[in-house]
Amino acid sequence: MSSQASAAPAKLDAAVFKIAGVVVLGAIMSILDITVVSVALPTFQREFDATYAEVAWTMTGYTLALATVIPLTGWAADRFGTKRLYMTALTLFTIGSVLCSTADNIGQLVGYRVLQGLGGGMLMPLGMTIMTRAAGPERIGRLMAVLGIPMLLGPIGGPILGGWLIEAASWHWIFLINLPIGVVALVYSWFALEKDNPEPSESFDFLGMLMLSPGLAAFLYGVSSLPEAGKFTATKVWVPMLIGALLVIGFVLYSFKPKHPLLDLRLLKNRNLSVSTITLAVFTIAFMGAGLLFPSYFLQIRGESTLSAGLLMAPQGIGAMVTMPIGGMLADKIPVGRTVPFALLLIAAGFFTFTQVGTDTSYVLLCGSLFVMGLGMGGTMMPIMTSALKTLTNHEVARGSTLLNILQQIAGSVGTAMMSVILTNQLNESPVIPGVTSPTGDPVTEAGAAIGAQHDPQIAAALPPDLLERGLNFAADSFATTFWVGFILTLLTLIPAFFLPRKRQESHLLDDQGAPAAPIVLH
Known part of the structure; x- marks a missing residue:
């Protein structure tokens, strides 16, 4: 049954939550898959007898597919309708997941990951579009907080789930787990989402x-x-x-x-959107790039299992879970320029601890710092996205969310690559062990041997304890140096954040003429 009121209710109602459930399921699959696979890379090396550089393409291929398909999403959503396109994306992602579990070599796995990425790349921008249109006036901040749930569950559940599935079953199940979720999400989408009423086709660019x-x-x-x-x-x-x-x-x-470009950069004339996207991009380079190194520190320096490393990362997600609903509500009432800088300072405070890490840094201190960073994270990402989208017209939302997702994807890839290069170059400066080479004939450094000895008793037994201790200390210092870069970049995020809106603005979607949009009719 349709319902419409002259003004949207202040709180999120059952109809909106029904739609939110569809989007959250799809987003959980997409985000969870990235973090699950990140802890499986050493397993892929062993299973497929591949180098780290080769197995890293299971992540890179997925990212490249995302980058390729995201620009098409805004046009396709207008042309074919969000429901039809969302269900197509879910189907592609689920089929890609099942095929990944059947891979016999690393080349097949990378190819199937690309297929997954073609579906996954559409899920997040489409989800943001569906939910933002469904919210109506005055509720975008709270809705963005709901969409933030998968962003929390990914960092918390991904490494834990991936580590447990690999240890308890096999690597195949990190992909097969998407099959039942995908089927449920498809059936749910069919019944929960409104019937599509696509607009007249714009010329494709x-x-x-x-x-x-x-x-x-x-x-x-x-x-x-x-x-x-x-x-x-x-x-x-x-x-x-x-x-x-x-x-x-x-x-x-x-x-x-062109009148209808593939990516509508004219939207950046909206000062609110442009400042928000710059802030989000700088933050993503800093935090997401260095954030992927946190579990690597626990795995490589502290010798933890994949499951333990995942559990040690949980405080960060718990901290975000505390503040994200609060941040969403505040974003609807208080200008984000007055709240986001404080959240960034919390992240920087927690980040600083990791610039001091060693081989025996207290887990209580590290987990406490991750929790503080999580508190800041919950008050940063979704409020910035809310600020970016709330002054767009109804018609612009699909293209605005596409623009946000592309910039975030680029920033995340640049940040990850940059931090990886800094860490690799730091580790390569470690002294070479005379007369010792890797299976490929490359010289072995003290730091490399020490990291390898954490999970290989044969390496640990073959080399002197003092050499391994020296190498491990050098490796820990390399992580600390890399974390300094992330810490400084986090502080630099305060510069664009200073230009975020600091005065009360109209917090509603506008129609295409700039007038307040009528609430979305829900079925």
Whole structure:
């Protein structure tokens, strides 16, 4: 039955929560899959007899697919309708997950991960569009807090679930787990989402697609090759980065000409949106890049199992769970420029502890710092997204959320690659062990041997204890140096955050003429 009121209720009602359930299920699959796979990389190395650089493409291939398909989402949502497109994305992701579990070699696994990414890339921007349209006036902040649930469950549940499934069953189950969730999400979507009423088809920007999607993929391919190559001057790094950057720049210059560009950069004329996206991008480079190294520290320096490393990361998600609902409500009532800087300071305070890590730093201190960082995180990401979307018209929301997702994806990839390169270069400065080489013939450093000895008793028994202790201390210092970069970048995020809205604004969606939009009719 349809319901409509002259004003949307202040609280989120059952109809909105019904739609939110669909979106959260899809987002959980997409985000959980990234964090689950991150703890499985050492397992892939053993199972497929591959190098770390080779198995890392199971993450990179997924990212490249995301970058390729996200720009198409805004147009496709208008052309085909959000329900139809969302169910197609769920189907692609679920099929890709099942195929991943059948992979016999690393090449097949990377290929199937690309198929997963084609579906996963549409889930988040579509989910943001569906939920923002469903909220109506005055409720975007609280709705963004609901959408933040999978962003919490990913960092908390991903490493724990991945570690447990690998240890209790096999690596295949980190992909098969998506099959029942995907089926439930598809059935739920069919009944819960409104019937599509797609608008008359806008002309598709083929020229824009030929520049933007390959440009993003080429640029991120170069960035993702950095950890393996170790330097920007490597051909496989700078050539695709340059080609990709030129294509993206060409798209930016071209995108203001067509009436319906693939990615509507005209939206950045909205000062609120542009400042929010810059703040979100800088924050993502700093926090997400260094954040992926937290479990690596527990695994490589402290010798923890994948399950234990996942459990040690849980305080961060718990902290975010405390503040995210509060941050969502405040974002509807208080300008985000008055709250986000304080949340960023909390993140910086927790981050500072990791700049001091050693081989025996107290777990109580580290977990407490992760909890404080989580508190700050819950008051940062969703309020910024709320600020970005709340002044857009109803028609602009799909394209605005697409723009946000692309910038966040690029920033996350750049941050991850940058932190990986810094850490790798730091570790490579460790003294080489004379006369010892790896199976590929490369020299072995003290730090590399010490990290390997954490999970291989044969290495630990073959080398002197003082050498291993020296190498482990060097490795811990390398992590600390890398965390300093993340800490400084987090502080730099305060600069664009200072320009976030500090005065009360109209917190409702606008219609295409700029007038308050009528509440969305829910079924």
